[in-house]
Amino acid sequence: MADNKGDFLRYAVMDADVYAMCVQHALSTEKEEIMGLLIGEVDTIHKRSYIKSTMILTRSDKKPDRVEISPEQICTASSYADKLAERMKRPWRVLGWYHSHPHITVWPSIVDLRTQATYQMMDPFFVGLIFSVYQTSGNSMNNSVYICCFQTVRNGSSCDKRCVNLEIAPSSLKSYNLEGSIKLPKILYEEEVKSHDEQTSEDMDNLTRLYNESIKTVELVHIVSYVAKPLAIDLEERLNITKKRIAELEKLKRRLIAQKNQ
Template sequence: MISEKYLRKVILNADVYAICVQHALTTEKQEIMGLLIGEVDEEKYISHISACVILHRMDKQPDRVEISPEQLCTASMHAEQLANKLKRPMRVLGWYHSHPHITVWPSHVDTRTQAMYQTMDPLFVGMIFSVFQSDPRLRSNQVQLTCFQAYQGTSELERREIEFVIKSSPLQNYNLEGISNLPRILVQEEVDSHDVKDSNTQDELASLHNDSFKTLALVHIVSKVARPLCDDLEERLKAVNARIKALESLKKKLREN
């Protein structure tokens, strides 16, 4: 039986939102996943999410993702390190994953998974990013987000939508480290997947075929993820430097007056 204690609201920092969207857009064939870190107001039941952990997928599937106990433990350790660094109580507050080419609404599997997490923490929240959804009227892809929790209905588990707000925020250093590690994580996933396939075959032609597909996958990560990510960070740096220059100029004028 799930506790009636549930979230009323989620406040999501803009830099975390950007990282989650960037992660979700790395593939349109499988779901991705990660964990959300921040602080929670136990009296008002409001979560303040200010960091995330991008998880390494052990098994790539188009319709489901799973989080291992080891990954939860690693994320908890990361939250403790952030708490010591920021001098604020930080903990794992939820999880996120993507729905490529399908609606944003949680599946029955998602709802059951969410219910399991809530047995450990009643305020644990789930986020789903729907990506690569085409809108024929706008001739563009849409990105949709929902926050949800699970509860026991009259006959089965049901979902409860949670209000969320995206809060304007700069790109924090600890989140910058997280997003910069994304290409490395994707590369490691491909290498691990290739090693499993290669270990299961003794045929040289099949091994050569697998090697070629691994090379194509790595090239795709470099061209479609790593390079655009570097370009984006460089543009952010230019914008920050321009902002600093403008503020210094304003400071100088104020002192002269």
């Protein structure tokens, strides 16, 4: 692939609610990488991406050092982006991808760079994001989240990274992003059930089968305890804050009306 020096992304702007969704997804497991697609619009004149939403994907292969998605999911994501574009009346499309690096550096691997290069063959403004999670420094037990926003540059047969400036823009929680966020526990549940079912065969003895079922139960409880429950608590807190804000605005409205009628 010949690299066109004029066709590359200069800047990416991600809405804060999309950032929160990506981090939440990345923190959902520290054993394997996760992956999703980014949706929004691209200003090809100024070479800027505006990331407005994301689609969490079911992993077809769960491994500590790589993640894969099927071509069918790419098509599904494109259809979802088209529906959002029609809903928002904006030229939205799939403009990038993100995945996590649990316990390792944020920088893209050679596999990441090659994957990104493949995407850029279809769209030169396609962008990649990596979220490095479960990183601790020194004796501190605090987790840090690092982000790398990048594209790939071809130098002959090798691939190098090109860092892209990333801005997190303040935003409220949009309804379509809320809909996507609450699907995360269900997707993780489906992945876990499918993974364990594939490892279960008819010729297994009862003890092995019972052991596999117990492991599956533990993993499903983990999803409920560490993903579904915190998500529900967070949304409930958001609802309470919103109700309080509405009450304050209603009170202000009544006071202004009273002052006007005086």
